[in-house]
Amino acid sequence: MANIARVTITPGEPAGIGPDLVVALAGRDWPVELVVCASPELLLERAATLNLPLTLIPYQPDQTPLPQAAGTLTILPVALHAPVVPGQLDVRNSTYVIETLARACDGCINGEFAALITGPVHKGIINDAGVPFIGHTEFFEERSHSEKVVMMLATEELRVALATTHLPLKAISEAITPDLLRQIITILYHDLQTKFGIAQPHVLVCGLNPHAGEGGHMGTEEIDTIIPVLNEMRALGMNLSGPLPADTLFQPKYLDHADAVLAMYHDQGLPVLKYQGFGRAVNITLGLPFIRTSVDHGTALELAGQGKADVGSFTTALNLAIKMITNTQ
Numbered sequence: 407m408a409n410i411a412r413v414t415i416t417p418g419e420p421a422g423i424g425p426d427l428v429v430a431l432a433g434r435d436w437p438v439e440l441v442v443c444a445s446p447e448l449l450l451e452r453a454a455t456l457n458l459p460l461t462l463i464p465y466q467p468d469q470t471p472l473p474q475a476a477g478t479l480t481i482l483p484v485a486l487h488a489p490v491v492p493g494q495l496d497v498r499n500s501t502y503v504i505e506t507l508a509r510a511c512d513g514c515i516n517g518e519f520a521a522l523i524t525g526p527v528h529k530g531i532i533n534d535a536g537v538p539f540i541g542h543t544e545f546f547e548e549r550s551h552s553e554k555v556v557m558m559l560a561t562e563e564l565r566v567a568l569a570t571t572h573l574p575l576k577a578i579s580e581a582i583t584p585d586l587l588r589q590i591i592t593i594l595y596h597d598l599q600t601k602f603g604i605a606q607p608h609v610l611v612c613g614l615n616p617h618a619g620e621g622g623h624m625g626t627e628e629i630d631t632i633i634p635v636l637n638e639m640r641a642l643g644m645n646l647s648g649p650l651p652a653d654t655l656f657q658p659k660y661l662d663h664a665d666a667v668l669a670m671y672h673d674q675g676l677p678v679l680k681y682q683g684f685g686r687a688v689n690i691t692l693g694l695p696f697i698r699t700s701v702d703h704g705t706a707l708e709l710a711g712q713g714k715a716d717v718g719s720f721t722t723a724l725n726l727a728i729k730m731i732t733n734t735q
């Protein structure tokens with residue numbers, strides 16, 4: 407990396423394991439500056455609870471970024487709205503969570519930060535506060551005025567992107583339109599090339615229905631929508647296989663010759679990915695004007711403040727963001 411990059415981190419839900427994981431990140435040196443958008447009191451309290459050393463360095467945007475030394479984090483303060491008890495959600499802190507995401511996102515859009523790494527939020531409690539919130543992916547899409555973004559989760563061995571994200575099952579068929587598929591495939595293909603350095607990606611595309619529709623006898627979305635769009639995109643030079651039956655494509659025979667799988671919906675692709683690599687997978691938002699990676703798990707409220715949370719996915723998310731910064735420099 408030519409210059410030291412400055413990346414920003416949001417710990418997510420304050421009552422969850424996010425703060426534990428952020429404090430744990432300070433257990434080693436990092437080659438980038440880690441600017442955490444969070445309450446300083448929250449991080450110091452969680453470090454004390456976990457008996458981990460932590461010194462917070464005030465964020466100074468005008469200073470040249472320095473690599474983060476073990477035992478420290480750089481802090482961009484965001485005030486809590488209520489005291490935090492690990493494991494106990496408090497609706498009053500929902501807007502605090504949104505404020506951390508907004509500040510970090512805006513800093514990425516204006517070039518202040520080279521990447522954003524997010525800890526887990528609790529979607530339910532944010533909505534309970536009256537703030538409509540589907541997920542980080544959709545929040546950053548809207549805030550950055552991106553036309554469309556793509557959720558992709560990845561381990562060292564497998565990448566799974568989603569055509570639709572946090573939708574109820576009954577809404578999925580209608581959501582999979584030719585325009586959506588064209589947008590998703592274009593972004594996936596482009597970002598595999600530019601952010602992952604794969605010159606000619608090969609993507610396996612799942613069907614929507616059992617047996618990829620069984621020739622139209624178990625659903626017609628493949629014939630009506632997916633096959634025509636894949637043919638169109640192949641004519642543009644993209645290496646796409648499918649639509650393949652989702653129950654049998656996740657085997658080495660197919661995966662060994664592919665760079666990513668495109669699943670039609672959340673629980674078609676993510677259970678396979680998380681079975682294969684939960685705890686070391688990364689959630690990446692493709693199509694944003696900045697790099698955003700995240701953990702593969704949720705808030706795990708029952709583990710907060712106990713020293714039992716595995717920091718593997720957060721560490722992998724940060725390492726991948728650093729690699730992506732290098733790939734795009």
Ligand SMILES: NC(=O)c1ccc[n+]([C@@H]2O[C@H](COP(=O)([O-])OP(=O)(O)OC[C@H]3O[C@@H](n4cnc5c(N)ncnc54)[C@H](O)[C@@H]3O)[C@@H](O)[C@H]2O)c1
Pocket residue numbers: 418423525526527528529530542700701702703704705706707708709714715716717
């Ligand atoms: N990145 C995110 O913001 C994100 C991702 C997934 C879920 N969520 C949210 O998290 C909340 C809880 O979701 P859930 O219960 O379905 O999933 P969860 O990931 O919080 O928990 C699922 C299981 O995995 C365990 N687990 C999770 N992370 C762990 C870690 N780092 N170390 C050890 N064990 C871990 C939990 O103890 C639990 O048994 C929901 O509100 C959901 O929307 C957020």
Ligand SMILES: N[C@H](C(=O)O)[C@H](O)COP(=O)(O)O
Pocket residue numbers: 540541542543544672676689700701702703
């Ligand atoms: N769909 C993600 C998962 O299952 O891991 C998770 O809910 C996080 O999504 P966002 O990054 O959009 O919040």
